Amino acid sequence: MVAANKEMAVYCFDTLVAYFNGAEAPPPEFEGGRFPLFVTWKKHSNGREPRLRGCIGTLEGRCILTGFKDYSLTSALRDERFPPIQAKELPYLQVTVSLxxxxxxxxxxxxWEVGKHGMILEFIDPHNYRRSATYLPEVAQHEGWTQIEAVESLVRKAGYLGPITDVLKSKFRVTRYQSSLYTLTYAGYVDYIKRTRSVASVSTSRSSARVAARRFA
Known part of the structure; x- marks a missing residue:
């Protein structure tokens, strides 16, 4: 069993930092495998609870080496719910990797159990449209939802705005799943490379946000 770990989260930061600097990310420091996976970026601001800045992944098994590289950038730059993350935000970010x-x-x-399971909800609405949506295991607990509230929120996330009737509920198909996750802040990322990489690498990583910010200003 492969568990989400610090090296995976470090690689996500490496990938985003390298993108802003027009460089290649260092090679990953973890072994491969195939898993469904997600990358979630949040931003710390003024001591408040971190707010979501992007979350995208795949429910199908994928090579985690290329998966984390691709979804690090996709979730940071192409989550349509949010503007793309900018280089100047790097010091305030945290990343969560989920397998x-x-x-x-x-x-x-x-x-299914709140706090233990994520769920994929699939159904066909009264207009004969096939709809689906998912929440990762930590979402319902973080939001303080009951099971019913989480399911109703998923229905809306799937794009259906009509009444949630017993007939509609009878058509629900739910797949539950669990996840292994690891969260790392930018400060933790810098500390990691300070302890494990060369002086040159540490200097480059510390200055990456400033360099990229100037480049994209």
Whole structure:
């Protein structure tokens, strides 16, 4: 079993920093494998709880070496819910890497646990449109939702705005899953490379945000 770890989160920061500096990221420091995965970026601001800046991934198994590289940039720059992350935001970011495991199709749409399971909701709406959406395991607990509230939010996330009737609920297909995740702040990233890489690498990483900010200003 491969677990999400610090090296994966470091690689996501390496990838984003390298993008802003027009450089190649250092090679990953973890082994490969195939997993569904997500990359989530949040931003710290004025001591408040970090706010979401991008979250994109795949529910299908993918090589994690290329997956984290691709989704680091996709979630940071191309999540349509948010403006692209800018280089000047780097010092305020944290990244969470998630590997999804233990997929199970359940018999009832409430057969999952808040804080333990993520869920994929699929259904066909009254207009015969096929819809689907997912929340990672940590979302419902973070939002303080009950199971019903999480399911109703997923229905809306899937794009259906009509009434959520018992007939509609009878068409729900839910797949629950679990995840292994690791969260790293930019400060933790800088500390990691300070302890594990050469002096030149540390100097480059510390100045990356300033260099990139000037380049993209």
């Amino acid at each position: 999804l495991t233990d997929y199970e199709v359940v018999d009832h749409y409430l057969d």
